[in-house]
Amino acid sequence: FPGLIRKRKMVTGMFLIFIACTIFIIFSIFNEIKINNGISDIITQFFISYAVINLFTMWLSLYLIEAMIERKKLKEEMNRSEKMRIIGELAASVAHEIRNPLTVVHGFMQLLGSDKIQESKKEEYLQIMMAELNRAQSIITDYLSLAKSEIGTREQVNMEQLIQQIVTIVSPLALLNGVEIRCSISMTELPYLHTDPEKIKQCLINIMKNGIEAMTNGGILQVNVHKRSDDFIIDIIDTGIGMTSEEIKQLGMPFYSTKEKGTGLGTMVCYSIIRGLNGKIEVTSQKGKGTCFSIIIPAC
Ligand code: ADP
Numbered sequence: 647f648p649g650l651i652r653k654r655k656m657v658t659g660m661f662l663i664f665i666a667c668t669i670f671i672i673f674s675i676f677n678e679i680k681i682n683n684g685i686s687d688i689i690t691q692f693f694i695s696y697a698v699i700n701l702f703t704m705w706l707s708l709y710l711i712e713a714m715i716e717r718k719k720l721k722e723e724m725n726r727s728e729k730m731r732i733i734g735e736l737a738a739s740v741a742h743e744i745r746n747p748l749t750v751v752h753g754f755m756q757l758l759g760s761d762k763i764q765e766s767k768k769e770e771y772l773q774i775m776m777a778e779l780n781r782a783q784s785i786i787t788d789y790l791s792l793a794k795s796e797i798g799t800r801e802q803v804n805m806e807q808l809i810q811q812i813v814t815i816v817s818p819l820a821l822l823n824g825v826e827i828r829c830s831i832s833m834t835e836l837p838y839l840h841t842d843p844e845k846i847k848q849c850l851i852n853i854m855k856n857g858i859e860a861m862t863n864g865g866i867l868q869v870n871v872h873k874r875s876d877d878f879i880i881d882i883i884d885t886g887i888g889m890t891s892e893e894i895k896q897l898g899m900p901f902y903s904t905k906e907k908g909t910g911l912g913t914m915v916c917y918s919i920i921r922g923l924n925g926k927i928e929v930t931s932q933k934g935k936g937t938c939f940s941i942i943i944p945a946c
């Protein structure tokens with residue numbers, strides 16, 4: 647039955663209910679004749695209404711169920727094509743973003759190839775080329791991690807240990823910017839979270855790096871882990887340059903970056919990972935004062 651086309655399903659359903667009604671009416675007529683030696687008008691009317699109501703109800707039910715199934719299929723189809731559209735657009739913009747550094751490198755290589763170039767300039771040009779190639783590499787790395795942001799295997803992760811690992815990873819950058827990292831875990835139970843450790847690590851590194859990069863003149867990066875009812879919350883608070891509400895709205899948009907060497911893909915990857923974990927990211931910020939990123943993940 648589910649394999650039939652809509653029209654056939656309707657016909658089959660109507661045919662089945664017609665047979666059921668006919669059998670019921672035939673038996674009832676025999677019974678009536680046996681008991682009352684005939685059929686009264688009121689009983690005939692009852693049989694007619696019975697058949698009509700049954701047939702109509704069957705038709706309406708089939709129609710509504712089929713319409714609902716069709717709508718669901720259409721929605722799934724739309725979601726899929728929307729996803730493909732976004733991936734396609736993103737791939738186009740990644741290609742565009744990578745072309746810029748390549749053009750710069752191409753130009754400088756041509757310059758290096760000419761005889762008139764001064765020896766002293768060569769080192770400077772090479773450094774610019776290196777920086778541009780690094781930028782292209784970061785864009786590719788971030789784009790690939792976005793493509794792979796689906797959640798993999800989940801396991802019980804000790805968040806205290808995980809955060810310590812991340813602090814070790816980002817501490818050279820913190821040292822460079824004169825930033826002190828402070829962690830506080832305030833929970834009555836052990837800080838275990840059932841999640842994908844690699845993804846959550848990637849997300850926390852991106853947000854902590856942004857926090858550190860926002861404090862060019864040093865400051866404090868505070869990481870707080872706590873639980874609120876059934877949610878696991880990780881707050882990452884910096885005392886950096888902060889953002890206006892307009893800037894907060896742009897977060898998570900591909901290639902939105904205010905940094906000279908930024909890729910503008912870091913927060914996008916974070917949003918996609920946390921969405922995959924059924925969680926959310928809340929951002930509060932004050933221009934010139936600092937920013938708080940709250941990652942909220944359902945604990946179970
Ligand atoms: P990138 O770091 O490569 O610029 P991101 O997606 O990580 O890209 O961040 C996008 C932009 O969001 C940054 O360029 C910056 O302007 C802003 N931003 C993110 N985090 C912070 C923060 N903690 N404080 C101030 N601005 C931030």
Ligand code: MG
Pocket residue numbers: 852855856912913
């Ligand atoms: Mg970043």
